[in-house]
Amino acid sequence: MLVCVRGAGDLASGIAVRLHRAGWQVAMLDIAEPTSVRRTVCFSEAVRLGETLVEDVRGVAVAGPDEVAAAVAAGNVAVMVDPDGRSIPALAPDAVVDAILAKRNLGTDLSMAPIVVGVGPGFTAPDDVDAAVETQRGHDLGRVYYRGTPAPNTGIPGNIGGYTVERVLRAPADGVFSGVASIGDVVAAGDVVATVDGVPMEATIDGVLRGLLQDGLTVFRGMKAGDIDPRCEVSNCFSVSDKARSVAGGVLEALDHFRARPRRPKGGE
Numbered sequence: 679m680l681v682c683v684r685g686a687g688d689l690a691s692g693i694a695v696r697l698h699r700a701g702w703q704v705a706m707l708d709i710a711e712p713t714s715v716r717r718t719v720c721f722s723e724a725v726r727l728g729e730t731l732v733e734d735v736r737g738v739a740v741a742g743p744d745e746v747a748a749a750v751a752a753g754n755v756a757v758m759v760d761p762d763g764r765s766i767p768a769l770a771p772d773a774v775v776d777a778i779l780a781k782r783n784l785g786t787d788l789s790m791a792p793i794v795v796g797v798g799p800g801f802t803a804p805d806d807v808d809a810a811v812e813t814q815r816g817h818d819l820g821r822v823y824y825r826g827t828p829a830p831n832t833g834i835p836g837n838i839g840g841y842t843v844e845r846v847l848r849a850p851a852d853g854v855f856s857g858v859a860s861i862g863d864v865v866a867a868g869d870v871v872a873t874v875d876g877v878p879m880e881a882t883i884d885g886v887l888r889g890l891l892q893d894g895l896t897v898f899r900g901m902k903a904g905d906i907d908p909r910c911e912v913s914n915c916f917s918v919s920d921k922a923r924s925v926a927g928g929v930l931e932a933l934d935h936f937r938a939r940p941r942r943p944k945g946g947e
Contacts, residue, residue: 682771686722687714690777692922703750707760715889724757743768781831793936802827809932820924839908847904849897851877
């Protein structure tokens with residue numbers, strides 16, 4: 679069973695890890711210059727490096743649909759540059775999971791596969807997807823909506839260790855990003871962790887640097903460029919997050935639900 683995951687950031691990668699371990703073959707589609715912050719747990723790094731490891735699951739870059747079968751048969755997650763999903767008809771997946779997290783639907787619809795799942799706000803089941811999965815932290819995190827839509831985007835990062843917006847680092851200027859610190863480093867408020875064309879980006883709180891953009895990426899002022907975890911557990915920087923695991927559980931539920939109960943054609947025929 680092949681599932682095509684649109685996006686290869688941290689939540690999408692957490693979904694891919696869980697599906698891979700549950701026996702699904704996984705192909706991921708991402709942009710040519712990924713902007714993932716939590717790069718140590720993102721299969722998007724395979725686009726840049728050729729391959730990457732998320733926990734114990736290997737992701738490998740493939741050039742096109744013809745290379746996917748060999749990659750997944752070897753036990754890997756296949757990662758392809760295809761932000762528009764143009765390869766989906768050639769892949770003919772059993773399921774499509776939209777985990778781009780654009781807060782709106784960028785073109786995913788029910789015609790793409792026998793099972794289609796949307797992750798986060800912007801999807802309405804059963805109109806454009808079979809099911810949608812909640813991504814907002816709180817009581818409903820990971821909940822599967824078979825009718826309805828996840829909560830709208832609040833624009834406020836989830837509370838971790840008592841911090842929300844404070845833990846997110848943003849580019850201080852337009853220009854080329856260059857890291858000074860590394861993911862996994864323990865930092866204090868005021869430490870310079872990166873620069874953008876020489877303009878320093880400082881740590882906003884004390885904690886461990888859980889995410890940081892890659893060197894050489896062109897950024898704009900205010901763009902999310904880093905993430906500090908005040909809990910200061912260095913090991914968390916190199917494992918799938920609690921949020922990603924919860925959302926992944928919802929996706930797995932939805933896929934299993936529709937494997938057992940295939941979608942009915944419109945009109946109930």
